Amino acid sequence: MNMHSLILRTAGNFLLPLLLLFSVFLLLRGHDEPGGGFIAGLVAAGAIVLYVFSMDIASARSLLRVDPRDLLGAGMVIAVLSGAPAAFLGQPYFTAQWWEFGLPGGGELKLSTVLIFDIGVYLVVVGAVLTIILNLAEAED
Amino acid sequence: MSAYMNALVALPVILPLLAGALSLAFWRSTAAQKLLGVFGTLALLVVSVHLLFETWEHDHLVMHMGSWHAPFGIVLVSDMLSAIMVVLTGIIGLATAVYSLSDIGTRHERFGYYPLFHLLLAGVNGAFLTGDIFNLYVWFEVMLVASFALLILGGERAQMEGAIKYVTLNLVSSMLFLTAIGLLYGLTGTLNMADIAVRLAEVEDTGLVTVIAMLFMVSFGIKAAAFPFFFWLPASYHTPKVAVSALFAGMLTKVGVYALYRVFTLIFNQDVDYTHEILLWVAMLTMLTGVLGAAAQFEFRRILSFHIISQIGYMILGLALFTPLAIVGGVFYIMHHIIVKANLFLISGLTYQLKGSHELKELGGLYRSHPMLAVLFMVPALSLAGLPPLSGFFAKFIIIRAGIEVEAWLAVAVALVVGLLTLYSMVKIWNEVFWKAQPAGFGQTATPARSLFWMWPPIVGLALMTVMIGLYGQPIFEMAELSAEQLLDTSRYIEAVLGADYVESLQEMRR
Numbered sequence: 084m085n086m087h088s089l090i091l092r093t094a095g096n097f098l099l100p101l102l103l104l105f106s107v108f109l110l111l112r113g114h115d116e117p118g119g120g121f122i123a124g125l126v127a128a129g130a131i132v133l134y135v136f137s138m139d140i141a142s143a144r145s146l147l148r149v150d151p152r153d154l155l156g157a158g159m160v161i162a163v164l165s166g167a168p169a170a171f172l173g174q175p176y177f178t179a180q181w182w183e184f185g186l187p188g189g190g191e192l193k194l195s196t197v198l199i200f201d202i203g204v205y206l207v208v209v210g211a212v213l214t215i216i217l218n219l220a221e222a223e224d
Numbered sequence: 225m226s227a228y229m230n231a232l233v234a235l236p237v238i239l240p241l242l243a244g245a246l247s248l249a250f251w252r253s254t255a256a257q258k259l260l261g262v263f264g265t266l267a268l269l270v271v272s273v274h275l276l277f278e279t280w281e282h283d284h285l286v287m288h289m290g291s292w293h294a295p296f297g298i299v300l301v302s303d304m305l306s307a308i309m310v311v312l313t314g315i316i317g318l319a320t321a322v323y324s325l326s327d328i329g330t331r332h333e334r335f336g337y338y339p340l341f342h343l344l345l346a347g348v349n350g351a352f353l354t355g356d357i358f359n360l361y362v363w364f365e366v367m368l369v370a371s372f373a374l375l376i377l378g379g380e381r382a383q384m385e386g387a388i389k390y391v392t393l394n395l396v397s398s399m400l401f402l403t404a405i406g407l408l409y410g411l412t413g414t415l416n417m418a419d420i421a422v423r424l425a426e427v428e429d430t431g432l433v434t435v436i437a438m439l440f441m442v443s444f445g446i447k448a449a450a451f452p453f454f455f456w457l458p459a460s461y462h463t464p465k466v467a468v469s470a471l472f473a474g475m476l477t478k479v480g481v482y483a484l485y486r487v488f489t490l491i492f493n494q495d496v497d498y499t500h501e502i503l504l505w506v507a508m509l510t511m512l513t514g515v516l517g518a519a520a521q522f523e524f525r526r527i528l529s530f531h532i533i534s535q536i537g538y539m540i541l542g543l544a545l546f547t548p549l550a551i552v553g554g555v556f557y558i559m560h561h562i563i564v565k566a567n568l569f570l571i572s573g574l575t576y577q578l579k580g581s582h583e584l585k586e587l588g589g590l591y592r593s594h595p596m597l598a599v600l601f602m603v604p605a606l607s608l609a610g611l612p613p614l615s616g617f618f619a620k621f622i623i624i625r626a627g628i629e630v631e632a633w634l635a636v637a638v639a640l641v642v643g644l645l646t647l648y649s650m651v652k653i654w655n656e657v658f659w660k661a662q663p664a665g666f667g668q669t670a671t672p673a674r675s676l677f678w679m680w681p682p683i684v685g686l687a688l689m690t691v692m693i694g695l696y697g698q699p700i701f702e703m704a705e706l707s708a709e710q711l712l713d714t715s716r717y718i719e720a721v722l723g724a725d726y727v728e729s730l731q732e733m734r735r
Contacts, residue, residue, distance in 0.1 A: 156249030163242045169291075170231040176238065177290040 088137070095137030102130035110205050111198075120201035124208025131209075132216055140220050151213035158206025165200040232278060233287040233300045235271045236310045236349040239264065240317075244342030254330060257338040261321040264342060269314030272307070272349075279307040280706070284720035286355070294355070294721050295416035301355035301721055304707030305555060309352040309482055312562045315689070316474040317345050319682035323570055324467045326577075326678040332377050332465060340377070344370035344471065351479050355721055357405055358415045360483065364401065364447070368394055371476060374468045375460060386460030393456040397446035404439035407432070418721035421490050421714055422730055430494060437492040437499050441506075444487070448480030450540060451509035454533045458517065461532070462525035462582070466573025469525060473532055474566035478558055481539045485554070488543060489711040496546055503544035508638045511537030515645040524572040524582045524657065527649055528565070531608065534642055535561050538623055541635060545626050551708035552701070553622030559700060560615040560693060564604040567686035571601050574679045575657060581666060584653065589662030598658045603687040605654065607694070609647035615693035618701070 106127035113119030135143045169178035184192040231238065243264030250256040279285050285302040288294060302310070321341070328337050347367030354360050376387045409415060411432065412423040427433055446453040457477070461469055484503075492499055514534025521527045539561070542554020572582065574597065579587050591598040607614035610621075620643055627636040693700050710716055719727055 152251050153249070156245060156247075156251060159245030159248055160242070163238060163245050166234075166238070166290075167227075167231075171227040173227075173230055175287045175289055175291050176231050176234040179290065 091137045095133055099130050099134050102133070103127055106130065106205075110201060113201055114195070114197055120204030121208055123201075124205040125212065127205070128209050128212035128216075131213055135216070135220060140217060144217070147213070151210045151217060153210070154206045155210030155214060158203045158208075158210055160203075162200050162203025162207065165196045165203060168196055232271070232275055233285050233302050233353065234289070236268060236275065236313070237300070237346050237353060239268045239271060240342040240346040240349065243268075244339045244346065247338040247342060248336075251336070251339075254333040257333060258325055261324060261338050261341065262318070265314065265317035265321040265345070268345065268349075269311070269318050272310040272314040275302055276307040276311050276703075278302075279304060280703070283710070284717060286720050295414050295419035295726075298359045299355040299416065299721055300353045301418075301717070302353060303710045303717060303720075304703060305482070305485065305711060306352045308555065308559060308703060308707060309478070310349055312478075312559060313345060313348050313352070313475055315686075316471060316562060316566050319566060319570070319686055320467045320471045320474075322678050323470070323573070323682045324678075326676050327465055327467045327573055335377055337374070337377060340370045340373050341471070344374065344475075348475050348479055352482060355417050356415055357408065357417050357420065360417075361398070361401055361405060364479070364483075365398065367476070367479065368398070371472065374471075375464050377464065377468070380463070383463040386463040389456045390460040393446055393453065397443045397453075400439050400446075401443040404436050404443060407436050407439070411436070416721065417486070417490055418718040421718055422722070422727065424491060424494070433492070434495055434498060437488075437495070438502075440487050440492070441484070441499070441502065444480045444483045445506065446480070447477065448484060448536050448540070449477050449510075449533050450480075450506050450536055451513050451533075454510065454513070454536075457533060458521075458526055458529040461529040462523060466525075466569060466576065470566045470569035470573070473528065473569050474562045477532060477536055478539075478562055481536060481558060484540065485543055485551075485711065489551075490714050490717060493714070500544050500546050503540055504632070504635060507537045507541035507544050508635055509537075510534065510540060511638055511642040515642045515649070518649045519645060522584045522656075524575065524584065524587070524653065525569065527653060528568050528572060531646060531649060532565060534646065535565065535608070537642070538620065538639065541639065542623050542626070545623075545630055545632060545635070547626055547630055548708050548712060549629060550623060550626035551711055552704045553619065553626050555704040555707050556622055556701065557619040559704070560607070560619040560690075563686050563689050563693070564607050564616065567604040567683060567690070568601075568608065570679065570683050570686070571597070571604070574676065574683065577676055577679070579662075579666070584656035586663060586666040587657045588660045588666075589658075591658040598654075600683050600687050601654070601658065603690050605650040606647075607690045609650050610643045611647070613694045615690050615697070618694065618697050622701075 106123040109118040109126060110120055110123035113123065131143060131147065134146060166177035168180050170176055172180070179195055179197045181193060181195045186192050243260050247257045247260050250260070279302045287300045289298045289300060292298070344367060347363050347370055350363035351360055351367060354363060372387065372391055375390060376383050405415070408420060411427055412420050414420055414423060424433060442453070449457040461472055488499065488503070511534045514530050514537060518527050518530035518534065521530060539554050539557050542550045542557060575587065575590060576582055578590065578594065581587055603614065607616035610616040620639065624636055624639050627639065
């Protein structure tokens with residue numbers, strides 16, 4: 084799987100953090116503008132896959148620290164449970180809950196169950212894509 | 225408690241999704257997954273029974289998901305038919321989850337049997353509860369993705385062959401379904417089923433409406449394994465693990481039947497003479513081909529698979545006759561059939577574990593060695609054939625009586641003959657598997673890897689239910705009666721979903 088390319092390896096070292104940051108940006112931007120958990124998850128998974136190509140599978144796994152299947156399971160649980168707060172407030176399941184905080188400096192931070200759902204989706208996508216690709220890559224070796 | 229009540233309509237979908245997600249999270253521990261399997265489905269059963277009683281009391285329960293109101297958002301609607309189907313999913317889910325403890329080996333568990341199992345239940349329940357036609361499509365896909373994976377779990381050659389036929393035909397069905405939804409949306413501008421029903425009454429191009437109705441009929445006909453689209457079923461249902469077969473045999477085709485019932489009572493009720501006449505022929509041919517196909521088979525699970533098809537015919541017959549009594553009969557038949565058929569598959573799995581074969585010619589002597597199992601087989605087998613006082617007798621009785629009332633003599637004759645031939649098939653299995661002596665050279669136990677203990681409680685439980693439905697059928701009949709009443713009086717469903725004000729304003733606009 085390793086391509087032994089110096090250019091790819093050097094570029095990959097710079098691209099990995101950039102792509103991961105970009106995926107977080109996409110995730111947070113997602114509610115009103117293009118973006119969201121799904122596409123952000125794909126970008127993050129793409130970043131890791133690039134790392135697999137430029138380095139090797141073992142170091143990609145150690146970079147991840149957790150098994151992708153754990154991400155998949157945790158993401159599913161988060162996504163399903165993100166609808167639950169509404170039920171405790173007497174509203175139909177999945178009704179969005181918003182919390183607004185004032186930020187020092189006059190800004191405003193809006194958090195919501197929608198974001199929690201998106202984080203769940205993000206983890207599911209990262210987990211699913213990496214489970215498939217890492218398994219395929221290992222099968223090839 | 226109030227949070228629980230608020231979410232009640234959604235819980236039959238949420239619970240299996242959550243159980244599936246947790247089983248994924250605990251992918252390292254098969255013990256935890258087993259516990260989640262049993263207790264997740266137990267919770268599902270309890271909740272769905274509660275939902276049934278609440279629905280019985282309040283006529284319709286509606287939840288506008290995410291507070292996006294119908295007709296724009298997605299609604300979950302529980303009427304009697306939906307609630308009954310959800311309860312049956314709970315029963316079969318629990319039975320197969322317990323059975324899986326003995327049936328599913330470690331290898332299958334490692335490849336994600338339990339998460340897929342829960343996902344399948346979530347998809348089935350979602351399809352039963354949704355009030356949105358596109359959402360119905362989505363739940364169909366959820367269910368199919370899970371079923372594809374369950375079907376090939378284990379990766380044996382026969383499984384792959386069956387799965388290819390299963391996948392191909394079901395994808396064709398999904399495509400037709402999606403096309404029909406597109407046309408319907410173009411015609412009415414809405415996806416909410418209640419809203420479609422209201423707006424379709426204003427559409428002048430009735431020819432196109434009939435075309436769409438036929439697309440739906442073909443699409444759901446494939447899912448329900450109705451004539452002439454049934455051949456994927458006997459090609460695939462005998463290949464996976466028995467617990468999976470039983471779950472499929474109980475629930476999956478019935479989702480297709482449910483969709484037919486929903487769509488051809490609520491939405492396409494304009495040209496009943498045309499559409500339901502076709503359904504009548506489909507029903508008769510489905511019954512006949514299924515039962516004749518079974519007569520030619522000599523493999524335990526293949527015989528049972530063909531009998532699913534012939535029984536689907538009875539259910540469609542109930543819809544096709546389209547009288548209140550016929551619909552009652554159809555709903556009653558679905559309830560009876562799901563329990564009986566799943567049980568027969570579970571029994572076939574136990575005989576396989578005891579004798580190491582599914583082939584009738586290699587089986588035998590089980591009456592001598594396991595008389596208890598023989599009795600347990602007789603209950604669902606005779607019920608399937610329609611002998612009193614078991615559940616199948618009343619199911620067939622109601623439908624045939626409905627047929628006599630509208631003087632559909634041919635359909636009545638076919639239903640009676642098919643009943644007899646079903647008895648023939650069941651007696652064939654009885655003779656070969658239980659009564660005749662064990663053929664020499666076969667019957668060595670496949671030395672089961674684990675204890676068979678957990679296979680017994682589901683079989684006994686389902687057999688008891690079959691007897692109880694027969695002996696104390698009154699409440700079951702009343703439920704079926706109420707569901708038929710609701711299905712035929714569509715205004716109740718429409719008002720429950722859209723609200724009386726909305727319906728009134730629509731009618732004013734029309735004037």
